[in-house]
Structures are given as structure tokens and as C-alpha cells.
Amino acid sequence: MSHIIHRSLAGTPPVAAAAQGIWITDANGKRYLDACGGAAVSCLGHGHPDVLAALHAQIDKLAYAHTGFFTSDAAEGLAKHLAAHAPGDLTHCYFVSGGSEAIETALKLARQYFVELGEPERTTFIARRQSYHGNTLGALAVGGNEWRRRQFAPLLMDVVRVSACNEYRDRAADESQEQYTARLLNELEQAILDAGPQTIIGFVAETVVGATSGAIPPTPGYLAGVRRLCDKYGILYIADEVMCGMGRTGTLYAFEQDGVVPDIVAMAKGLGGGYQPIGAVIASDKVLAPLRTGSGLFQHGHTYICHPTAAAAALAVQQVIQRDNLLVQVQERGAQLAALLREALGDNPFVGDIRGRGLFMGVELVRDRETKTPFDPALKLHVAIKRHCLARGLMVYPMGGTLDGRQGDHVLLAPPFIISPQQ
Ligand code: PLP
Numbered sequence: 001m002s003h004i005i006h007r008s009l010a011g012t013p014p015v016a017a018a019a020q021g022i023w024i025t026d027a028n029g030k031r032y033l034d035a036c037g038g039a040a041v042s043c044l045g046h047g048h049p050d051v052l053a054a055l056h057a058q059i060d061k062l063a064y065a066h067t068g069f070f071t072s073d074a075a076e077g078l079a080k081h082l083a084a085h086a087p088g089d090l091t092h093c094y095f096v097s098g099g100s101e102a103i104e105t106a107l108k109l110a111r112q113y114f115v116e117l118g119e120p121e122r123t124t125f126i127a128r129r130q131s132y133h134g135n136t137l138g139a140l141a142v143g144g145n146e147w148r149r150r151q152f153a154p155l156l157m158d159v160v161r162v163s164a165c166n167e168y169r170d171r172a173a174d175e176s177q178e179q180y181t182a183r184l185l186n187e188l189e190q191a192i193l194d195a196g197p198q199t200i201i202g203f204v205a206e207t208v209v210g211a212t213s214g215a216i217p218p219t220p221g222y223l224a225g226v227r228r229l230c231d232k233y234g235i236l237y238i239a240d241e242v243m244c245g246m247g248r249t250g251t252l253y254a255f256e257q258d259g260v261v262p263d264i265v266a267m268a269k270g271l272g273g274g275y276q277p278i279g280a281v282i283a284s285d286k287v288l289a290p291l292r293t294g295s296g297l298f299q300h301g302h303t304y305i306c307h308p309t310a311a312a313a314a315l316a317v318q319q320v321i322q323r324d325n326l327l328v329q330v331q332e333r334g335a336q337l338a339a340l341l342r343e344a345l346g347d348n349p350f351v352g353d354i355r356g357r358g359l360f361m362g363v364e365l366v367r368d369r370e371t372k373t374p375f376d377p378a379l380k381l382h383v384a385i386k387r388h389c390l391a392r393g394l395m396v397y398p399m400g401g402t403l404d405g406r407q408g409d410h411v412l413l414a415p416p417f418i419i420s421p422q423q
Helices: 049-061 073-085 099-116 137-142 146-155 177-195 222-233 254-258 285-293 308-323 326-345 381-391
Strands: 016-020 023-026 031-034 090-096 124-128 160-162 200-206 236-240 264-267 279-284 351-357 360-365 397-399 410-413
Touching (some): 049 308, 073 308, 099 137, 099 264, 099 279, 099 285, 124 177, 160 177, 177 200, 222 236, 222 254, 279 285, 326 351, 381 410
Parallel strands (some): 200 236
Antiparallel strands (some): 023 031, 351 360, 360 410
């Protein structure tokens, strides 16, 4: 019997024994094609020699030093690399151990920004339905995945909730894409006005919605409208790029394709590509300025912030992405994947929508294509799909529909950037 509290208490999953490139091998020698990078994590695949070499070198030199005493070349180097490659004045980095910690950091940084500015009455975040920002209490509070939230809701802070940008589900038949986008932005503006702009800290949103909705990109102009409203009412725009960032969509940050620059960005998964647990926040000069001139510190911190070994792994991953021109590879393989999915599944009566950006694609399943009616959640179709694919040696990332039955089961594909055309 396993002594681990596994994700499902129903059993113990297979033991992953080795991995190379896009393949994971279990203890029985069975091979699995990692078509989802775990959870959109393994952007360079497994066993990349450059990352392993950087990891070994770092551990030989310095595995860990507490940030209460020291900084490290590895963390400084990673911050310098990220600052050099981020748009606008996003130049200030904070390194944590994963996505949820990155979101917590972003929320606290945003709150402290306003406290330092002398606006402590700002206590509220605006976030969207059908979103996921992590499983710690602050991140879960801003998240809009009801299944994940429901038993913990009494412990979570209140947020103002607005609609997701989900064109397939929510654009009316007689509505143009522009009208739909304008409707969403009107709703956001009304929510800001109803709450009182002076009470709002920030708007939090995934650029391309991942774990809850299966790779849903924003409509053209939506994020530009969000940026305009945040500026108009003096609130911060916090982008969650934990899943969709670090090249996954074909640009380093997904929001670059929407022509916006957020005030604070959270990232994780593809940052370290799974070689070490690492997440990060990158923030603008504007956000850091009042902390510098005010209290002189960010009132936050964990034992493992700026972990040198994790930073060295992430820096190696990010350097390989740049050196090997992998963003272009993501664009090309992404276009190929989208075309193949449309060719194979476009006419399938149970496929309602195929969407995504780059190597971040989602397929939503429906019982009835005309009415977009999802399958009964009690069927747990996503669980059956996962089992079916695993039996055939294929890893995909399936998720159930929403509790309200408005969104169907879906499957997320996020293969490593190094996947070949044949693979
Ligand atoms: N934000 C988004 C968009 C995510 O997809 C996830 C994880 O799936 C998180 C935050 C939380 O990241 P982690 O699981 O590393 O805590």
C-alpha cells in the first residue's frame, strides 16, 4: 500500500521510472507519449542534456542559501534573463516554488502597492468565472472553478466575479465578435462601478484559459479593453500565465499577441519545464516604485524563494528556448497540430469546438453539436478518455464540464516544444 495521499484515493498510479524527450516509461517498461507535458509543464520534454548539465553544475556549486542572508548568481541570472525578454517595464522578479505561490505573491504585491500609496481601502479583486488560479486559499478565492471551490468557499475571501471570455459558449447567434467583446467589457466596467473603483485592487485573468476550460483564447480586443478599463479606474491588471506563458502559445507571453502589457504577471510550469519546482512573478516599475520609496520591503517570503537550483534549471530552460528558436517551432508545430485536429475531429458529431494557440490546444466534447449540449457530468467522460488514452500509451489532460452543465468535458493538448512533425 502507498503511504502517499494520491490525487485519487481509489488507487496508486503507475510508477514513472524514466523519461526521455517526449516519452515517459513506467516501471513495467510501458511507454507513454507525453502529449500534454504533464499539465503543460514539460516544454523541453524530458532529460534535456543542457538543463541536466546546468542542474548538476549548480548543485555542485551551491544547492541552497537562504535569501535572508544571500542572493545567488543563478537567481540573479534568471531575473536578468526574464527582464531582458519581457515587454514594457516588466523587470522586477520574485521567485517561488510553483503557480499557486506565484498567484499568492501577485495578489499580495498588488495589495501592498495600494497600501504604500495610502489607499488601504482597496481590498477587492475582480476575477472571472470558469477560471483556475491555483489551490492555495488566496488563489482558490480568485479562481472561478466551482467544483474546486465549493467545500472551501467559507474559507475564501470575497471577489467580484465577471463572465469568462468564452466565445464558443457565450456569444449569441445574432452577435458579432466585436459586439460580444464589447458586452463583456461593459459588464466588467459595470462591475467596477458597482463595487466602487476606489475599493478595487486588481483584475485577475488567465490570458488563455487552461485548466478549467481547455485552451480558450480571448477574443480580439478583449484584453486591450481590459487594459483600458484598468487604466481608466486606476486598478492593476494581473495576468495569470502560469499555464499559457513561457512560450506555450508561440510567444514568450501569450498576452503579447493581444498587444497589452499587464502590471503583474504570474508564471510557473514552463518556466522550469518540470526540471525543478519554480514559479515567478514579474512586475512593472510602476508597481515596485511605491514599495521602494515607502516601507522599503515586500512583506512576503517563503523559505525557498529564489532557490538557486530551481533558478539554474529555469535559466537553462529559458536559454534553450531562445537559443534553439523554439518559439518559432511552437508556432509551426502548433499550426500543424491545429490542422491535424481539425482534419481528424472537425466533422466528429461529438466535437463541439477545437481551439487554442500554439502548442496549447483544447477539444470540447458535446452530446449535441447543434445545441452544444454537454454530456451528463455523471458519466465522467473525461475520466474514461484519460484511461482509454493511457491504455494506448498517450498522455492527454482531460477535464470534466462545469457543475452548471454549461460547459462540456474537454481535452487539453500541450506537447513539448521539441516535438517533431512526425511525432
Ligand atoms: N494558474 C493557472 C492558470 C494554472 O493552470 C495553475 C495550475 O494548473 C495554477 C495557477 C496553479 O499552479 P500550481 O499547480 O503550480 O500551484
